[in-house]
Amino acid sequence: MTPPPYQPESFFDRVNAWLRTSTMIKLAVVGVLVLILLIPTFMLENLIREREATRTEAIREVSEKWGGTQTVSGPILSVPYLIHTKGVDGKEETSTAYAHVLPDNLAITGTLQPEQRNRGLFQVMLYNTRLTIKGSIPRPSPERLGIAPADMQWDKAFVSLGVTDMKGIKDQVDLRVDGKALAVEPGIPTTDVLESGVSARVPIADSITFDCALNINGSSDLYFMPFGKQTTVSLTSPWTTPSFVGASLPDGRTMTNKGFTANWKVLQYNRNYPQQGVGAFLSRQIGNNPDNRESVAANTSFGVRLLLPVDEYQKTMRSAKYGVMFIIITFTAFFFVEILNKQRIHPIQYLLVGFAVCLFYLLLLAISEHITFNIAYGISAAVTLAMISSYVRYVFKNGRLTILFSSVLALLYGFFFSLLQLEDYALLLGSLGLALILGIIMYLTRNVNWYRAYEGA
Structure with a gap:
């Protein structure tokens, strides 16, 4: 039998063979x-x-109805005073500003009760906390603040307590000064120091002692501001996976399968702002715009975050x-x-x-x-x-x-x-x-x- 005639390998056949056998x-x-x-x-x-x-949006929607991340600040004592200036026509004009003083000592104790809610597939971490706040606040010093004593309006002094999300307040805020119950009202007459919260008119003596019972709902995080010369916080909760957050860690903490106990102690030397001042003395101006300000105190808050076991x-x-x-x-x-x-x-x-x-x-x-x-x-x-x-x-x-x-x-x-x-x-x-x-x-x-x-x- 005659073999078929030899046909030379085409260019494409050689390329295909090379592609099939080339390691590179x-x-x-x-x-x-x-x-x-x-x-x-x-x-x-x-x-x-x-x-x-x-999931974040689901958490936000639930938190809006229950109460968001809460920061408890104060109480602080504020006293309005008069400022005298001359107008363009040479006439004297009078305006009102506020002198503020922070507590000498501030002791907060409370319990944190966690609650998990479901929104569709997503879990939302909520809590209710009952806090007892005690301490004392000295009388502000007009001389130290550069204010004429005659300009101080002592009869209009008030105490204010900062609560970030007012929707979370569950019960009447029980505030007592020198053992007497005060009529607590929502809102604060001035936002020099606190953006939101409650306030009450208070008679002024040399100093005042206060105690307050606060029942609030919140979501995920609970913070405290170290406004006292010495601020102590003691918190207990049945939640087993806390994360301690903010500027200060607890001095002592105990965590078991039944929950946690945490204790903080923060001194005035651990922060960079004074005990008393006028106006927005806890804020500083950014750039050349006087309306563009940031809180100096915001970076000193501390607290706890209730973590879900698995993210x-x-x-x-x-x-x-x-x-x-x-x-x-x-x-x-x-x-x-x-x-x-x-x-x-x-x-x-x-x-x-x-x-x-x-x-x-x-x-x-x-x-x-x-x-x-x-x-x-x-x-x-x-x-x-x-x-x-x-x-x-x-x-x-x-x-x-x-x-x-x-x-x-x-x-x-x-x-x-x-x-x-x-x-x-x-x-x-x-x-x-x-x-x-x-x-x-x-x-x-x-x-x-x-x-x-x-x-x-």
Whole structure:
């Protein structure tokens, strides 16, 4: 039989053969696929932020009706005084300003009762607190403040107590000065020091002693202002996962599975503002605009935040940030199966496995909104592993390689789960893990001739 006539290999045949057998070209293709998979990865991160924003909006809506983050300030004593100036026509004009004095000592004790509410899928952390506030306030010194004693309007003096969100006040505010109950009214005659709260007219002696009972609702955070020469706060609560926030940490705290007790002690030397002043003496001007001011005292507040045991969005976002690394490691394993087993894998097969890896993070986000994060992670990892293992069984056509590859993926999911749990040691553990992976790759490929990697395939 006469053999068919020889036909020279076409240019396109040579190019196609070169593309199929070139290691560098395959690496470049894999790199392009990784870049393509960055798109769904970034989309997943945006979806997580969107769901977190939805939860924040749900918290805001519930807080608006219950009471927002509360800051308790004072009480402080304010006395109006007259200011005499001359107008453009030379006539004397009189206006009113206020002298303010902060407490000598301020002692606050109370209980914090947490309450969880659900808005759709989202949990909102609320609380009710009952506070007892005691202390004493001295009579302001006109001479020290540069005010003529005759200009002081002692008969119009008042005591004010700052409460950030007035909607949270649940009962009549019981304020006593020198043992006598005062008629407490909403609002403060001047916003020099406090933006919102309650106030009461008070007779002035050399000094006054006060005690106040306050019952308020709030959301998530409760803060106190250290307005006393010595401010002490003692707070107890059955909540087991508090976070102590603000400018001062508790001097003593006890946390058990039944709740916490925390005690603060803050001195006037721990803050940078005086005990008495005139006008907005706790604010400072910013720039050249006199109306643009910021509170000097705002950065001295301290208190407690009631943390939810698990923030699933924060952990899911941290998981998604490892997504690119997970895809690269998975593709690297695919690539070395090609090299070591002479088993070509098409770029489309790389891409399908990459999409399955991305699907893990979407499953994790969706499931963690309904159950605990750790269980959601396990379910998502199991579903993804089952999907990829079933697929690569037909790609590799080798049971041993399928088991090995699936085991590597399972170890990777376990490794990244460990990184999420060990937040403080995540960098150390991650660096050691990557060093181990690189060492294993170098060992397995030590005898590979990369110039002839695909020969015999």
